[in-house]
Amino acid sequence: MKAALVGNPNAGKTSVFNLLTGLNQKVGNYPGITVDKKWGHFNYQGTDVELLDLPGLYSIYPKSQDEEVVFQVLRQKDHRDHPDLVIVVMDATNLERNLFLATQILDLGIPTLLIANMIDLMDKNQVGVNFEKLSELLGGVPLVPFNARTGQDLALLKSALLEVPLEVASSPHTQEFTNLEEWNTGRQEEAALGEARYKRIRQILSFCQPLTRKRSVRHQKWDQILTHPVWGYLIFLSLLALIFQTIFAWSEVPMNLIDTVFLTLSQWTQATLPTGPLTNLISQGLIPGLGGVMIFIPQIALLFGFIFILEETGYMARVVFITDRLMRPFGLNGRSIVPLISGVACAIPAVMATRTIDHWKERLITIMVVPLMSCSARLPVYTLLIALVVPDVSWGIFNLKGMVLMALYLVGFVAALLSALLFKWILKTKEKSFLVMELPDYKTPRWSNLGITMLEKCKIFVWEAGKVILAISVILWILASYGPGDQMASAIAKIPVPAEAAQQAYYQQQVKSVALEHSYIGIAGKWMEPAIKPLGYNWQIGISLITSFVAREVFVGSMATIYSVGETFENDQTLLERMSHQRNDLGKPVYTLASGISLMLFYAFAMQCMSTLAVVRRETKSWKWPLIQLLYMTALAYISALIAFNLLN
Amino acid sequence: MTLDKISNSSKSYIVKQIKKGPLTTKLIDMGLFPGKEIRLLFKAPFGDPIAIDVQGYTLSLRREEAALISIE
Numbered sequence: 001m002k003a004a005l006v007g008n009p010n011a012g013k014t015s016v017f018n019l020l021t022g023l024n025q026k027v028g029n030y031p032g033i034t035v036d037k038k039w040g041h042f043n044y045q046g047t048d049v050e051l052l053d054l055p056g057l058y059s060i061y062p063k064s065q066d067e068e069v070v071f072q073v074l075r076q077k078d079h080r081d082h083p084d085l086v087i088v089v090m091d092a093t094n095l096e097r098n099l100f101l102a103t104q105i106l107d108l109g110i111p112t113l114l115i116a117n118m119i120d121l122m123d124k125n126q127v128g129v130n131f132e133k134l135s136e137l138l139g140g141v142p143l144v145p146f147n148a149r150t151g152q153d154l155a156l157l158k159s160a161l162l163e164v165p166l167e168v169a170s171s172p173h174t175q176e177f178t179n180l181e182e183w184n185t186g187r188q189e190e191a192a193l194g195e196a197r198y199k200r201i202r203q204i205l206s207f208c209q210p211l212t213r214k215r216s217v218r219h220q221k222w223d224q225i226l227t228h229p230v231w232g233y234l235i236f237l238s239l240l241a242l243i244f245q246t247i248f249a250w251s252e253v254p255m256n257l258i259d260t261v262f263l264t265l266s267q268w269t270q271a272t273l274p275t276g277p278l279t280n281l282i283s284q285g286l287i288p289g290l291g292g293v294m295i296f297i298p299q300i301a302l303l304f305g306f307i308f309i310l311e312e313t314g315y316m317a318r319v320v321f322i323t324d325r326l327m328r329p330f331g332l333n334g335r336s337i338v339p340l341i342s343g344v345a346c347a348i349p350a351v352m353a354t355r356t357i358d359h360w361k362e363r364l365i366t367i368m369v370v371p372l373m374s375c376s377a378r379l380p381v382y383t384l385l386i387a388l389v390v391p392d393v394s395w396g397i398f399n400l401k402g403m404v405l406m407a408l409y410l411v412g413f414v415a416a417l418l419s420a421l422l423f424k425w426i427l428k429t430k431e432k433s434f435l436v437m438e439l440p441d442y443k444t445p446r447w448s449n450l451g452i453t454m455l456e457k458c459k460i461f462v463w464e465a466g467k468v469i470l471a472i473s474v475i476l477w478i479l480a481s482y483g484p485g486d487q488m489a490s491a492i493a494k495i496p497v498p499a500e501a502a503q504q505a506y507y508q509q510q511v512k513s514v515a516l517e518h519s520y521i522g523i524a525g526k527w528m529e530p531a532i533k534p535l536g537y538n539w540q541i542g543i544s545l546i547t548s549f550v551a552r553e554v555f556v557g558s559m560a561t562i563y564s565v566g567e568t569f570e571n572d573q574t575l576l577e578r579m580s581h582q583r584n585d586l587g588k589p590v591y592t593l594a595s596g597i598s599l600m601l602f603y604a605f606a607m608q609c610m611s612t613l614a615v616v617r618r619e620t621k622s623w624k625w626p627l628i629q630l631l632y633m634t635a636l637a638y639i640s641a642l643i644a645f646n647l648l649n
Numbered sequence: 650m651t652l653d654k655i656s657n658s659s660k661s662y663i664v665k666q667i668k669k670g671p672l673t674t675k676l677i678d679m680g681l682f683p684g685k686e687i688r689l690l691f692k693a694p695f696g697d698p699i700a701i702d703v704q705g706y707t708l709s710l711r712r713e714e715a716a717l718i719s720i721e
Contacts, residue, residue, distance in 0.1 A: 059678035094706045097680040191667070194677035220690070223707075229694035321709050325697045432671050435698055436679055436714055439707040 002050050003161065004081070006070065006105060007089035008098050009056035010440040012117040015148035016089050017053045018452050020158070025452070027460055034621045035069045036355075036460075037081075044158040052081055058097070060104040061190055064358050064431070074108055085111045085164055092116040092145065095129065095209065099201045100194075106141060113164045114143040115157065120150070121441070133208040149446055219441055226318045236319055240341055243306045247345050248376070251298035258298075262291030281474070284481065289473035292550060293466040296348050296611065297458050303342055303349040304457040305450060310338070311356075312445035317437060324435055330417050331424025333359065333435060336366040340416065343373030344409070347612045348465075351619055352457060361429040365420050367619060368629055371612050372416040374409045374604060377552040381603050382408055384556050388579055389596025404600075412604050415636065461615070468614035473550050479520040480547060488518040512561050521546050535602065535638070536595030536645040538584065545608070552608050594648035598641040606637035652701070653715035658689045662720040672717060679708060681718060 007013035017025075021040030028037045038053040054073060055066035062068040073081045088105050090098035095116070106112055116131060135143040144160045146153060225231055270283040310316040316338070324334030332340070335357040342350035350370045357363035374382075386401050393400045482488070491514045498507050516522050525543030532542055544558040556575075563578040582590040607613065613626040620626070655662065664685045667673050680703050681687070688702045697712045 059674070061674060061678075063675060096704075097706065100678065100680070191669070191673045191677055194674060195682050198677070198680070198682045223691060223700070227691055227693055227700075232694065317709070321698060321700065322693050324711070325693060325695045434672055434675065434714055435709060435711045436672070436675055437709045438679070439700055439709050441707075 001047060001085065001162075002052070002081075002083045003085045003087055004052040004054050004073065004083035005087050005089060006054050006074075006101065007056060008058055008091060008101060008438075010438060011056070011089045011091040011098060012148040013053065013056055013089040015446055015449060016087070016115060016117065016146070017051065018449050019148060019151045019154055020049075021051055023452070023455075025456065027456060029621070030069055032621070033065055033069070034360075034619065035066050038456075042158075044162060047162055049161070051087075052083060057101065059101060059194070060108070065360065066358065074105070074110060083110070084166055085113065085161070087113045087115060087161065089115045089117050089148075092119050092122045092129065095134075096198070096201055096205060099205070100197060103138070103197060103201060106138065109168050111164050111166050111168055112141055113161055114138075114141055116143060116145045117148050119145045120147045128209070130208040134204070137204045137207060222442055223318070223439075226315065227322050232318075232322045236322070243303075244345055247299060247302045247306070251302055254298040255295055258291060258294050262287055262294070266291075280481065281478075285474045285477035286470075289470045289477070292473050292611070293462060293469050296346065296461065299346050300349045300352070300461055301454040301458055303345065303353070305454050307338065307342075307353055308450055308453045309445050312443065312449070314440040314442045316356075317439045320435075320437065321439065330420040331362065331365050331427075332420055333357065333362050333433060336362060339366050339370055340373060343370040343375060343416075346375050346377070347371040347373070347609065348461065348615050349457070351612065351615045352461065354619065359431060359433050361424075361427050361431065362433060364427065364620065364625065365423045367616055367625070368423055368632075369416040369419045371607060371609065371629065371633065372412050372419060372605065374412040375552075375609075377609070378408075378603055380553040381548075381555045382600055384559070384576075385591075385596045385600050388576055388591050389593050391593075404597075408600060408604050411601070415605060419632070419636075460618075464618045465611065465614040468617065469611045472610045472614070476521070476547065476550055479524075480516060480522075481519060483515075483518045483520055483523065488515055491515075491518045509561075513563070516543060516558070516561055534645070535641040536590075536592070536598050536649065538582070538590050540582075541599065545602075548608055549610055551611065552603060555603070592649070594645050597648055598645035601644050602637045602641040604637070605633055605640060607633035650720055651716045652687075652710070652718040652720050653699070653712040655689050655720070656692075658691070661686050661688045663687075665719045665721045668717040668719070670717060672714060676714070676718065679703075680706075681708070687720070 005013055005017055017038070017040065021042050024042065025038065025040040028039075029035075030037050035055060040051050040053070042049055042051065052073070054070045057067045057070055059067075060071060060074070062071040073079050073083070074086065076082060086105050088102045090102055092098075102112075102114055114135070116129070122129070131143050131145050135141055142160055142164055144153075144157050146157055226235060266283045266287040269287060270279065273279040273282065307316070310319070319337065320334030322334075323337040327333055327336050336354075339350045339353040339357075342353055347370050350373070351367050354363050354366045354370070357366060382405055386404055390401050390404050492511050495507065495510050495514060498504060517526075522543055524546055525541075526539040528542045529537075529539040532545070537545075540559070540562045543562060544555045547558040548555040559579065560575050563575060579591050580589065584590050607630045613630060616626040616629060617623055652662075664681055664683050664687060666683055667676055667681065686704055690700045690702050690707060692699045693709075698709050699712065699715055700707055700709045701715075702708075
């Protein structure tokens with residue numbers, strides 16, 4: 001049997017879905033659009049039920065892409081996801097508005113089960129409802145009072161589900177939906193129909209709901225603090241600081257662990273499998289590529305864990321409320337603030353977090369500018385370059401090195417806002433931006449949903465973006481390991497093989513360096529030297545620019561390989577020394593303040609991260625936007641690096 | 650009078666009419682239909698958006714959206 005879950009946002013639809021399906025959930029796509037399709041399975045007393053979790057909405061008349069999906073699935077009988085039965089989850093504490101959608105679904109003529117969720121809160125708010133009477137007044141539709149917070153009476157819910165008669169006598173109100181195909185947004189009749197529907201609902205409710213709900217005073221106190229012009233922002237900023245601190249602190253250990261596991265696995269396969277190109281591909285290309293996908297999991301899981309808590313408690317809606325006015329001039333809205341700031345940790349979960357922005361243009365703008373925020377992968381690059389070119393001077397507590405680092409973060413943020421402004425002006429849309437949004441009551445999160453959400457986000461990333469990331473990293477590995485003809489082999493043969501064992505390590509480093517120089521990427525790096533010379537770079541930097549497309553921090557490792565020194569420059573000052581002694585053909589140092597700042601600006605702005613591009617493709621469902629992003633960010637990086645180099649040189 | 654003009658949060662108002670436009674149906678979907686009793690709860694910093702009580706639940710609106718709603 002196929003069933004579909006429908007309900008208002010915040011009515012507890014996801015909780016019901018999780019209770020029914022547990023971990024038997026899948027996420028996919030509706031063809032051609034950017035809406036996620038979520039479905040799951042469960043078996044009750046021998047009947048297998050396929051349950052589709054449709055996006056939350058307030059009315060069946062579609063006003064956004066998400067709502068369009070619900071409309072089509074429920075309306076078109078031949079749609080491949082059209083259900084045999086609809087389960088409508090309603091917030092029992094706000095029946096009037098929840099019945100608006102529920103009665104629309106009933107009028108569609110699909111077999112329906114109504115769930116009156118949150119009956120626990122109903123008692124607190126002293127709303128007495130006669131559910132039997134309500135069911136009767138709605139034409140004998142089965143209605144189950146439920147509490148998704150505890151999951152009590154789940155068996156009752158399941159058996160009620162199986163008992164729903166699959167034949168529906170046509171309701172007296174179905175004529176509203178007979179000519180829906182010709183319907184388009186904003187028609188005047190729709191407003192009139194809406195008013196008439198509410199009139200009907202009020203009439204029905206007057207027979208079974210004696211009391212109207214009062215807002216609790218406790219919630220108002222919280223609102224006053226959390227939306228306060230001073231305290232509101234202070235609390236938000238300190239919460240953010242706390243969240244990022246925790247993400248950095250907690251993700252470090254699992255990230256190192258993933259790194260070690262894949263490094264060990266790579267070494268083990270290299271040692272165990274017979275030597276040859278296939279073994280190299282597996283141990284040096286495939287396994288590190290997989291590791292490069294997995295390494296993001298801790299940050300994604302943690303960030304979405306925190307976002308889940310912010311959403312579930314109802315706090316996120318308040319954040320949107322107090323930041324909306326600030327973000328609006330830039331073509332963004334209050335929902336953009338969390339993805340934007342999450343970009344400081346990593347653009348990947350940040351881009352994924354834009355899902356909550358329901359206005360497509362504002363969501364797209366947020367996605368386009370998020371990678372300009374200085375993410376944690378830029379930090380090793382900044383640290384190396386600052387150590388190399390910025391003089392160690394201080395004025396009181398202000399150290400120049402520290403100030404340059406801070407300026408780089410600031411520059412990223414300002415660039416993000418200005419680019420947003422540009423996109424706001426360029427991108428055209430028919431949809432009007434609005435913020436008619438429910439501020440839900442404060443609740444404690446349902447912790448069992450937390451794990452499911454974190455798992456779901458990681459699964460989406462690994463399965464959908466992971467493939468692209470893996471493919472690109474294998475291609476880049478091949479390009480860095482092989483060169484045309486026997487150039488690489490003959491260049492390596494020219495390095496004198498040391499007689500003493502003590503010099504073996506240095507010999508190996510030299511081989512690596514020469515191999516990279518004569519690989520396809522090495523040749524490309526040399527070939528592009530004329531293009532990057534105006535920015536103050538040499539071909540060595542050119543090579544590292546290409547290799548660091550895997551991840552920005554690879555820049556440091558590539559520099560180490562090219563200059564034949566150990567991989568970690570923290571323990572080893574030789575990379576810094578060697579780089580500072582580099583001279584160009586005019587005999588001047590390559591790494592000066594001018595070229596260093598130019599390179600840092602390049603890294604601040606350039607889209608040097610294939611994983612982000614893969615996620616943007618996944619979230620926008622096309623290569624168009626990641627390509628535009630790659631182009632505009634590279635152009636921005638090139639031009640600002642060029643200006644900086646020429647001003648400082 | 651329109652909803653964006655009020656600043657008194659102790660007084661209740663009745664929705665009189667919603668200006669015709671692309672948002673009309675959205676506002677009605679959310680429960681703001683003529684005859685509904687509403688009350689201003691609080692405003693965001695800079696006075697925009699505002700939060701109103703719609704007989705038991707809280708709804709936030711931008712000022713330009715509130716301006717579409719005439720009240721009495």
